[in-house]
Amino acid sequence: MLSPDDIAAIADELAEADRTHGVIPRITARYPDATVEDSYAIQGVWRDRMIASGRRLVGRKIGLTSKAMQQATGITEPDYGVMFDDTVFDSGSEIPTRRFSNVRIEVELAFVLARPLAGPDCTLDDALDAIDYAVPALEVLNSHIELEGRTIVDTIADNAAYGAMVLGTERRRPDEIDLRWVPALLSRNGEIEETGVAAGVLGHPATGVAWLANKVAQHGARLEAGEIILAGSFTRPMWVSRGDEVRCDYGPMGVIACRFV
Template sequence: MLPADTIATIAAELAEADRTNGVIPRITARYPDATVEDSYAIQGVWRDRNIAEGRRLVGRKIGLTSKAMQEATGISEPDYGVMFDDTVYRSGDEIDASRFSNVRIEVELAFVLGRSLEGPDCTLDDALAAIDYAVPALEVLNSHIELEGRTIVDTISDNAAYGAMVLGDVHKRPDEIDLRWVPGVLSRNGEIVETGVAAGVLGHPATGVAWLANKFHQHGARLEAGEIILAGSFTRPMWVAAGDEVLCDYGPMGKITCRFV
């Protein structure tokens, strides 16, 4: 692994980039031997620094949940990051685009846990039993590392490129709807740009919740009741900028709108 002082230095660079909405050179260009373990260590130092400064952790994001994205990045499992309270928006909100770098939108479902969930043998059924409700969500991607040549190590270090989420108004218990078939029709300024269906996320959008619980068990941790789990995108990212109106139609789970200013 990278030396602890190097990990701390990179985490500080990312914290400053987050504060100034800047972009730093690729970690893997400067440290070509950096590993996935290094990237989670960097993310962890960055996370702890934010918590020490008063931000409140409200949940976790899961990324790289499609086979196509895993093959493109050369890994065989999803990645994850953390979500803080000041990154949560509601449908209809205006979002300051200048808060983010390389701003893109992804279509997802989020799950709010009704009780804690712990590995090591957590299954999809266990995850569904622990989920209080599902809610449609848009993820705002926020990349503080230059995009060209970026690897999974760079992305994970940068909190898995998480910037914010926009939550919808319709809540559904897992037994009220077949979550695999929730659609997403994503539009920018009235033009449909991306479409997908939630089954594209690991066959079932809650599969990643079970995966994350098992992953956390390896580090002596668990997912806690009340946490929001952003389950992964079932569309490609859509670029947005100030002035763009975004709408996503989730069929039986309603619509999300937001405007970037």
């Protein structure tokens, strides 16, 4: 395992890369014995520094929960990161591309919790009972670690590659719609690039919420009422560049649109 000094130094590197929109060498290339627990420790130091600087935590993202994403990255274990208030955009927003590195889009559902949810034995039914509503969301990936050869350790340390999210306006309670069958048609500049249905995330997108509650319980935490939980993508990531118009049609859950500037 990494020493506290190594963990702090890597957290500093990632904070600087975030500030300058840069990319650093893979952690696992320099510290081949680094573990998943090391990577969450790095993320935790970075998170605490962001909170100390005045940023407000609004939720968490789950990643690598679908076969599409696992095949796209070569990583088969889900992960999670944190989300701050200054990373949330409404549908129709202009997204400043310069804020991010290796910019890609993922198609997801987000869940807002009506009450706290704690592991370590949380089930899908527990998660559905705790959820206030689901809302469609696009995640903007933001990778500060070189992509070639990266592992789960690199991804987790880099806050699970989270950059921002764009939230839709259509809200549904879990008892109002079969969330497994929420569709998505993801377009860039008018051309459909990816399609999928939400069941691609662990068979039911809210399964990821239960997984997350159990995972954070290992670190002495729980999910709190009001938190936004991004459940994981059910399409492969789509690369975007400045000037791109992005649109995602979620059928009965409406449309999200944004433009990268």
